[in-house]
Amino acid sequence: MSTLHAIILGLTQGASEFAPISSSGHLVLVPWLFGWDVVTNADLNKTFDVALHLGTLTGALIYFRHDVVRYLRAWFASIRARAIRTVDERLAWALILGTIPGVIAGAALEEVIQEHLSQPWLIAIQLAVFGVVLWAVDRWASSQRGFDTIGLRTGFGLGVAQAVSLAPGVSRSGITMTAARMISLDREASARFSFLLSLPIVFGAGAFKSIDLVKDGLHGYGVPFFWGFVAAGVSGFAVIAFLLSYLRRHSFAIFMFYRLAVAGLALLLIATGVRPATV
Numbered sequence: 001m002s003t004l005h006a007i008i009l010g011l012t013q014g015a016s017e018f019a020p021i022s023s024s025g026h027l028v029l030v031p032w033l034f035g036w037d038v039v040t041n042a043d044l045n046k047t048f049d050v051a052l053h054l055g056t057l058t059g060a061l062i063y064f065r066h067d068v069v070r071y072l073r074a075w076f077a078s079i080r081a082r083a084i085r086t087v088d089e090r091l092a093w094a095l096i097l098g099t100i101p102g103v104i105a106g107a108a109l110e111e112v113i114q115e116h117l118s119q120p121w122l123i124a125i126q127l128a129v130f131g132v133v134l135w136a137v138d139r140w141a142s143s144q145r146g147f148d149t150i151g152l153r154t155g156f157g158l159g160v161a162q163a164v165s166l167a168p169g170v171s172r173s174g175i176t177m178t179a180a181r182m183i184s185l186d187r188e189a190s191a192r193f194s195f196l197l198s199l200p201i202v203f204g205a206g207a208f209k210s211i212d213l214v215k216d217g218l219h220g221y222g223v224p225f226f227w228g229f230v231a232a233g234v235s236g237f238a239v240i241a242f243l244l245s246y247l248r249r250h251s252f253a254i255f256m257f258y259r260l261a262v263a264g265l266a267l268l269l270i271a272t273g274v275r276p277a278t279v
Contacts (some may be wrong), residue, residue, distance in 0.1 A: 005031075006048070006126075007228060008231075010052055012056065014232040015239050017172075017198070018195055020255050021258060021262075024169075024276045026119065027049075031273060041186075043195075052228055053205050054232075055228065055229035055230065060237070061199065064196060071220060094154060094156075095196055097159060098155040098214070102159060117168060120266055120279065121266075122167075124266035125263065125267075126169030126170050127260075130170050130259075131256040135182050141184060142184045146185075146186060173191075173195070187252070
């Protein structure tokens with residue numbers, strides 16, 4: 001893997017982690033499309049994933065640094081008081097509860113997902129299906145609720161939705177935004193909670209995979225991994241800032257069209273024999 005490959009995959013990870021287009025799906029489809037061996041080299045793939053996840057996490061933490069400090073303080077204050085007294089404390093607990101389903105599902109299903117659900121043909125189908133679902137829900141949902149209305153039950157429910165998204169092609173941010181719009185959260189609130197909810201999951205994934213990094217090393221790819229880390233962080237930060245502004249005035253339609261286009265291209269390449277259906 002060259003430095004250019006690493007930068008392209010870093011940009012892909014950072015952009016697609018927060019946009020509702022599936023980062024895990026794109027990290028399979030991009031190398032698959034160009035025939036890069038990062039897909040079939042299991043050790044290199046796992047190690048590179050660490051760099052990308054940590055890069056994405058860094059970009060998100062820089063953007064949400066004030067929110068992270070704010071809700072951590074509120075959470076500890078709530079624990080000390082043994083009560084939930086403020087909006088910030090309620091939101092902090094909603095984020096904590098929302099993290100639990102994803103952690104359980106990720107730990108239980110990681111091997112199944114990697115071995116059976118990370119195939120280009122299936123990713124393409126799920127990109128198309130869940131893209132249409134996101135658009136349809138957004139089109140007919142109301143926007144009666146803002147970010148401050150989120151409570152513990154809502155947080156946990158969106159966490160369950162996030163757990164469903166572990167299959168590549170579904171999109172973690174896409175499914176949580178879809179679920180949030182179903183319960184009348186406005187678009188910006190849906191995106192903001194989805195992004196904040198992702199932080200513990202991305203941190204956990206990076207920390208867990210770092211065990212392999214420490215054990216196996218960088219395989220001589222220190223420079224490409226570094227630039228992949230930087231690219232993921234910069235693109236993640238930029239996409240968060242863009243989306244929170246964009247969704248104040250626009251719908252999710254553009255993401256549906258993009259997902260359908262990518263799915264159509266992938267299935268066309270498979271049907272014509274240009275690329276294999278599996279990796």
